[in-house]
Amino acid sequence: MNPATCGRRDPRVAFAGTLLLAVALALAPFAVGAGAGIAWVRVIDFALLYIMLALGLNIVVGFAGLLDLGYIAFYAVGAYLYALLSSPHLAGAFPSLAPGLHWPVWAVLPLGALVAGGFGVILGAPTLRLRGDYLAIVTLGFGEIIRIFLNNLNRPVNLTNGPQGITQIDPIDIGGVSLGSTLEVFGIAVPSVYLYYYLFLAATLLVIFVSIRLEDSRIGRAWVAIREDEIAAKACGINTRNVKLLAFAMGASFGGVAGGLFAGFQQFVSPESFTLLESIMVLCMVVLGGMGHIPGVIFGGVLLTLLPEALRYGAGPVQTALFGKVLIPPESLRMLLFGLALILVMLYRPAGLWPSAIRRREFAGAGRSVEGDRE
């Protein structure tokens, strides 16, 4: 299909569609909350966080083609930064800071993006000459190092409070309205998870917008060029070092924002939330959904957050109904099925569940018609 013609839709249809989508998104928490329970609204909040993470990783993996297995470290950086700057915790180590730092969210989140972006550059710099497997191993190590630091930076100065994590984090506060407790709006009680939903939705839309704009720009083309052929990209005058570092930084900054939102939402952070498994989960969202294809990545994020939760709630009762007792604990079943699904997708839909038109053709074609060269 020609992308030029399929983008040309009736503007009225497009407008109606957008309006419908907007209404659906606005009413979603109420519908889900009434239909399935408030726990599911919480799941949707997490789905939004994961979409942001997946889109951030998509810049590195999907656009620039650099495998990153330690991406969750940037989420951790954003989360801990928020935790330190918006909680009483630091007052423990530095009594002069009593009663702790309580920075406003509009300062912490951009700072989180910046600091995480800086960490992205720090990770990126030593890996510039690496590709594929080697890059994967180094980034994996980086992710683990950050987590180990978080686990151990409670001595000699208690920065991170070690494995216990940081508690009593301030809920996110927007213009004096705390999202941490139920809010009365025109006589309707809007629970905290609903409020966070709207904030996360806004942040996700912003991240999607930035992703789309970047993809369709000089920078996005340079990323994809590097993914396609690094040597040719250099010969075209692209400073591949800088452009790769930019990809790492941009991807990491999305993770930093998501991390800050996560910390305010949970009001608690601990190293446990930032394990290798989480990195792999986000990578799976990108790969399963359709690497480099923004709608596919969003789809992957939603799917891989909702499905495991559905299993968590559904697997127990279903087994009881079938066998009279729970044979496999839902938690193990979740990972089993997840692994199976991954293998099936890689076997039957290697381009992802919802690949871009281009990528679908790429995998459909037999081998690359453009051969690499020795240089």
Added chain:
Amino acid sequence: MSNVLLDARRIGKSFGGVQALRDVSLTIRRGEIYGLIGPNGAGKTTFFNVLTGLYSADAGEVMFDEARLNIGAPHEVTRQGIARTFQNIRLFANMSALENVMVGRHLRSRTGVIGAVLRNKATRIEEADIADRAHRLLQYVNVDARANDLARHLSYGDQRRLEIARALATEPKLLALDEPAAGMNATETAALRELVESIRDDGVTVLLIEHDVKLVMGLCNRVAVLDYGEKIAEDVPELVQRDPKVVEAYLGGALA
């Protein structure tokens, strides 16, 4: 302005035990088509790779356009005005033909992250200019009918010409082509020949590695011959053709 565009001085490069280039010096004048020929393995591609910064030279230096060429960084070489194609075509296989050429504009455009996200007026103007030039370059090399097709789906001849368009997008002073006619049929070769001539006529100096001796002899203003990493001749084609060393090393059979 001196009429010498590129002056390579005593370039040396070895791979382990193999001396791929030994003391190679050559000068390319503005506005000419300069041929670089030699048997397989003579070091022609290696010379290109050194010149364009993909390999670091063991010895020698290159003066380009009256300045020392920074042959440490490929993108700097391109910025200074040397663009190249590859012996084994290297396109961005899964980008459209148009996008391939647009990437070639990277160096001559400046939109950063902020401009890209805000898509302000300057960005929009620049993007329109990039797309416009890319379209015109595709027309120039006669691949415009396939502008929206993936590069990997183009015919071999089209891929070769697309690679030339992408190189031209960087606005080079010197266009270096590594065996552009390899694998082309007679019609495609004739079209390529016309293309190279028109590129020269439009003011871009051309450095051409070629296997097809007839093409080189008919097309080039001057020719250098490499053999086992050494330059054994450099002159106008008529004289090079008759040079006994050249005949012995390489041309013998082909010219008989």
